[in-house]
């Protein structure tokens with residue numbers, strides 16, 4: 001595959017969509033074709049699953065929840081992300097496997113390795129070239145979201161849940177320092193965008209010097 005797969009991770013309100021939009025503009029100005037995606041909900045089927053996962057009232061068993069995210073992911077990767085990468089595009093995706101390991105693993109206290117393995121099966125082991133983690137204290141995250149009138153099922157969870165999610169993310173990043181770029185989400189939008197651009201420029205330079213297989 002010749003494209004680049006970049007994912008953005010972090011708690012709610014950490015600024016992923018702002019950074020994704022800025023990076024997309026910069027990439028396009030530099031001649032790249034960008035495909036924006038997100039999980040859950042990157043495809044039509046995914047939008048229906050997103051509605052079920054996030055807005056269905058009532059209890060959903062944690063394993064059922066993990067499988068619904070994995071189903072969305074399987075379809076998104078097979079029908080949208082892999083074809084884009086095969087064309088040589090840059091895929092910028094809001095959330096991926098690391099969200100499942102952090103939210104369903106650390107947050108819902110399922111075995112993180114099992115959660116990851118389900119997603120590996122779902123995606124035939126596709127890993128991002130770069131994962132940008134916008135790290136944010138869960139109290140700041142809640143403060144940033146406080147004016148929302150509607151919360152989804154995950155956002156409604158208690159602060160301890162979000163503290164576990166944050167710790168889960170940091171553990172993942174520590175285990176794979178090559179893949180992760182960890183940033184402080186409280187830095188200014190411009191500072192974050194500049195650091196991200198620098199890292200992506202390096203990746204693009206590396207990709208263009210790689211020999212075709």
Ligand code: TMP
Nearest residue numbers: 039040069095096099100103104154155
């Ligand atoms: P968002 O698209 O607005 O960020 O909302 C998605 C929510 O779903 C967010 O609270 C994180 C959560 N989530 C998981 O719990 N597991 C996952 O695998 C993914 C992709 C998202």
